[in-house]
Amino acid sequence: MSRRARRAMTQRRQPVPSRALLVAVLLALVVVTLAVLGVPAGFWREPGPAGFRQELLVSLGLAPPEPEVTPPPGDQPWYQVYFTSPVYPDDASRHHDGIDRHLVQLIDQAHKSVDVAAYELDLQTVADALLRARERGVSVRVVTDTDNLSEDAIRSLQEAGIPVRADERAAIMHNKFVVVDDTYVLTGSWNLTVNCTYRNNNNAIIIRSPDLAQNYRAEFTEMFEQGQFGPRSPRNTPLPEVTVHGTRIRSYFSPEDRPADAVADAVGQAQHSIRFMAFSFTDEALAQAMIERARAGVDVSGVIEKRGSETGYGQLLPLREAGIAVLPDGNPYVMHHKVIIIDEETVITGSYNFTGSAARDNDENLLIIHNPDIARLYLEEYERVREVAAQAEP
DSSP: OOHHHHHHHHHHTSOOOOHHHHHHHHHHHHHHHHHHTTOOGGGGGSHHHHHHHHHHHHHTTSSOOOOOOOOOSSSSTTEEEEEOOOOSSOOGGGOOSOTHHHHHHHHHHOSSEEEEEESOBOOHHHHHHHHHHHHTTOEEEEEEOGGGTTOHHHHHHHHTTOOEEEOOSSSOBOOEEEEETTTEEEEESOOBSHHHHHTSBOEEEEEEOHHHHHHHHHHHHHHHTTOOOGGGSOSOOSOSEEEETTEEEEEEEETTTOHHHHHHHHHHTOSSEEEEEESOBOOHHHHHHHHHHHHTTOEEEEEEOSTTTTSSSOSHHHHHHTTOEEEEOOOSSOBOOEEEEETTTEEEEESOOBSHHHHHTSBEEEEEEEOHHHHHHHHHHHHHHHHHHHHHOO
């Protein structure tokens, strides 16, 4: 055998470093470099570096790709509506399988970002889901009301390094919305609390729409990054009306978008029926709009949270005196909805109470959704709430 042939065989027998070994060496070099530079130990848990690490491993075939985010379960994948089911008397042993599990599922599917604007958050199930998201490298940010910063769930997020910003003012940051991966929006009357999950009547809707998410992300950015709360919040909703699978949805943020006017206008256009569930109802103009439609032959009825409903500002008595069938609620705890259903086709829902403080001072959000299927779900909830109220009437 010639010398050249022996050299070629020798070269072919040289071991080729494995891909895993190359990656290990590369990562080791990066870690050593960061240690020399004094980078904190938790560096790899930050969203940016964690994402880089994951992308590197995936590109080299040493880790599976992130799963695709799937829509919430349901017959119609672009939306899902949830209602709480209070049981009286309350029993802590039944505090499981509440509507919080749907939000937890959504957070557990997040692969990029989760922004939470929550007036109050004491559900450890939700806090744990946010912590898991951060561990995966997802960007997690929270805005809450100053009065609720001391909640254990909020503290656990802060201790893990999740940034939490409070409004630091007398009026309240009353939103209850979550934006996931700039695609999904959860909103409604539901505070992320044990009380609102198991004792109080509440609703939540998850909508898959990047356009709608853009609106909510803009509002979140104003609060979290720019500290613009209440009257300081600019009127700059990117897409005030969006269409999702043929359904028109208008979004309003209070006080800048003047949702009180939008609600009164929508009620004023009712042709056949108005049904409402109101935790707090002191808006005289809205009450008058309902009275005028009732006088025009529209069938109007509602349920108002009992506590405070018969005060000087409450509209329960004026509505009743005008002949409108309004009942105080029958939940021994709280009927917390802020919902109006018009002509069995339009739903108004969100964090927005029908009050002056919601219109002028608080941070709130509200949707007007034109969809008879969604309206039917809210009408079914209305009938459940009204039945309980009727049974409680003396």
